[in-house]
Amino acid sequence: MVVDDLTDEAVDRLFHALADATRRDILRRCVRDELSVSRLADAYPMSFAAVQKHVAVLEKAGLITKQRRGREQLVRTDPEAVRRARLALDELESAWRGRVDRMSRLLAEDLIAEENPTTKGQEP
């Protein structure tokens, strides 16, 4: 059973981390390979420190993990975390789906009630 126990702040961090093209690109790269922060920094038109900050944001959001190998720090994105973000969106969507479901159920109950007058409508 997967517990969806993300606090509001965790979801904030998650989506905020995703709200930057550089960070999304880092995620894509580090899903394929493990890359050191320096190698990553080579890929972008900004300083090493800037990339380091982006990596820190991703790490605090739980989207990547770092692992030391010698003097370098290897970055790897955590696919489970991306999945977690999707779950947060699913939760949002489910409210809408819930409304549709409720409507369908009410409609169905109406139809049943017409066929069978003894059935009381149940609260959703």
Place this chain on the structure above:
Amino acid sequence: MVVDDLTDEAVDRLFHALADATRRDILRRCVRDELSVSRLADAYPMSFAAVQKHVAVLEKAGLITKQRRGREQLVRTDPEAVRRARLALDELESAWRGRVDRMSRLLAEDLIAEENPTTKGQEP
């Protein structure tokens, strides 16, 4: 066919809009009902203008639409937009899934090749 033609900035706006608990709550509320900005503002411990700004952020991100009714502006969240955000995440995830699929396929091909040298590997 759904064209996933989101520019980087659009995705930025999308995730940035989602990276705030108040805005996510607005989305949830306006999936159920259509609410005026004033009614929404009643629900939060902040000024009307602040809520108005949150609504503006959601609107620029394409997550909600506003519709005038008399003097009020009714807010409704666009479920398709939430779905669009999920697609953006799917794209991120697909890189990882692609890697796994490729590995499984290679593994499968190896196994099939051992059992039956004439069979070409089929997609799972």
Place this chain on the structure above:
DNA sequence: ATCATCTACAACCATTTGGTTGTAGGTTAG
């Protein structure tokens, strides 16, 4: 041992964000 590389982190700066208050314009109710 020395030098180059990789990382961490502080200090600084411009811009954006998230909040405030205040003002002005439309729309509805009485």
Place this chain on the structure above:
DNA sequence: CTAACCTACAACCAAATGGTTGTAGATGAT
């Protein structure tokens, strides 16, 4: 018509963001 209500928007402010440079500590290569 007037008063109440809803919205739009500007001006302002503190804090966070996204970038910079600079310094210092580990680690690896020669």
